[in-house]
Amino acid sequence: MRSMPTDAHVGAKFVVDRIVGMIQGVMRDAAREGELDDDAFIGIGLGSPGPLDRETGTVLETPNLGWRNFPLRDLIGKSVGLPAELDNDANAATLGECWQGAARGVSEVLGVTLGTGIGGGLVINGEVYHGASDVAGEIGHMTIDSTGRRCACGNYGCLEAYASGPAIAARAVEGLEAEAASLLPDMVDGDLDRITAAHVSEAIIAGDEYAADVMRETARFLGTGVANLVNILNPEMIVVSGGVTRAGDHLFGPLKAEVRKRAFKVAADACRIVPSELGDTAGVIGAAATFHLARLGPI
Amino acid sequence: MRSMPTDAHVGAKFVVDRIVGMIQGVMRDAAREGELDDDAFIGIGLGSPGPLDRETGTVLETPNLGWRNFPLRDLIGKSVGLPAELDNDANAATLGECWQGAARGVSEVLGVTLGTGIGGGLVINGEVYHGASDVAGEIGHMTIDSTGRRCACGNYGCLEAYASGPAIAARAVEGLEAEAASLLPDMVDGDLDRITAAHVSEAIIAGDEYAADVMRETARFLGTGVANLVNILNPEMIVVSGGVTRAGDHLFGPLKAEVRKRAFKVAADACRIVPSELGDTAGVIGAAATFHLARLGPI
Structure with missing residues (x-):
């Protein structure tokens, strides 16, 4: 797993660019190492602090990040050029533990x-x-x-x-x-x-x-x-x-x-x-599961 | 709706006899008035304070009534001679409001x-x-x-x-x-x-x-x-x-x-x-729904 600090104080655009950069980095590196080509990437699962609106992919309010009515899902999906799904970070982490972890x-x-x-x-x-x-x-x-x-x-x-x-x-x-x-x-x-x-x-x-x-x-x-x-x-x-x-x-x-x-x-x-059992990776694993469940059905 | 005080302090057997007596009274009166014959009664839905075990029909613990591991469902079902289903009284009341009341x-x-x-x-x-x-x-x-x-x-x-x-x-x-x-x-x-x-x-x-x-x-x-x-x-x-x-x-x-x-x-x-909307009748209406859902499927 790759991780970087949010540095939310720099601004929302900075955070989005940083996330997009990390996603593109993962895709590039996988292609370079011959593991996966671009077609292998079918979508993006996102976990974010909430409350949020899953249907519009909008983060409504995050006291700790300072976002309000922020269209996180589409900003990231359009920048990367892949469909994306958004859920609450704690929901994603719990789903991750259910799929691959303690639960x-x-x-x-x-x-x-x-x-x-x-x-x-x-x-x-x-x-x-x-x-x-x-x-x-x-x-x-x-x-x-x-x-x-x-x-x-x-x-x-x-x-x-x-x-x-x-x-x-x-x-x-x-x-x-x-x-x-x-x-x-x-x-x-x-x-x-x-x-x-x-x-x-x-x-x-x-x-x-x-x-x-x-x-x-x-x-x-x-x-x-x-x-x-x-x-x-x-x-x-x-x-x-x-x-x-x-x-x-x-x-x-x-x-x-x-x-x-x-x-x-x-x-x-x-x-x-x-x-x-999954620690910090629970949210990422669960976010992938979120995308799968929303777009492709049961895992 | 008929109602009587629980008078739980007199003892659990007294409460069960009282409930059985009320059920038999309803059935007798309906038969006498020619509204319904005995075949029209297919079962008994019960709502009780809990916690309880629905599978065994047992009330596990009721601080306010003083019952412990009390087989309420079968005591009443056997006395009346009809199948019975048990759920928590608050669950029954909520189900009642969903079926016929405010919800x-x-x-x-x-x-x-x-x-x-x-x-x-x-x-x-x-x-x-x-x-x-x-x-x-x-x-x-x-x-x-x-x-x-x-x-x-x-x-x-x-x-x-x-x-x-x-x-x-x-x-x-x-x-x-x-x-x-x-x-x-x-x-x-x-x-x-x-x-x-x-x-x-x-x-x-x-x-x-x-x-x-x-x-x-x-x-x-x-x-x-x-x-x-x-x-x-x-x-x-x-x-x-x-x-x-x-x-x-x-x-x-x-x-x-x-x-x-x-x-x-x-x-x-x-x-x-x-x-x-249903007031005191919510629990009885919901208890009937509980029986229906458990034995006969969706209402």
């Missing part, structure tokens, strides 16, 4: 992606469930504490305000400012503003007790949200992905415990909570 | 039943969605305030701890104990323990400002939970039922406002939030 053969699956935001993808009866207007699965702004932490969206107590990457870093910094003993300050030369969720995971692996505490607390918040989803959706499997899952049992142990504490027993018993 | 012709519907507990039923693509183990739609114990009010289930901050009938009454009483001015104390001869959510609705109709305040607050809590469901499920319609809906705009006004405040705009715009 092979499972028909009721919820994918939870922990990153800058918290995304959700919902597979019901083996198909992505989109809801009435393609927005289903937006779990990041689920209120778990209506009088709690302020979220970037303006509301209070959203899951994202506790368990997204930036929220984990912010909560870690709060404790350090209250002088918790930790390896974290040395990892950023004392500049606490530079601390990210990745530093918290690294510190845990290095044996840092404070970082492990921050992760346990994260897992309890996340478990509250996941328990809600277990009760509402009664899925067979929840696949958790994102850099934070590197914390392993420091995340999954207290997460599962909180779900058992808060969800109905029959629902909790029916649901396996597992880490992603 | 006719709508394919993605969430039913929310406000009563002693808060039940949810989920119709996706025109069919009840049951999840991996028949528990999907259990929205009452969704955490909306993880450090909030204690719930009967033992956790803190469940939706039911704020917006169920008993929770509305309890919150109303708290304010009265703090000496809020209201018609409510006179309605129960000063015995605040007798106040129910129905009294709150009656007091609102009589112009009581304090009761209207309690309902507005209820609607905001409920709106927090409903906004979560709008983001997660992106339904076309949410049908709200239960005695509390008699409060009309005192409930629906602030409920819709809270959903607009907390849910994604595209999801909130796509979702109509309406009161039940």
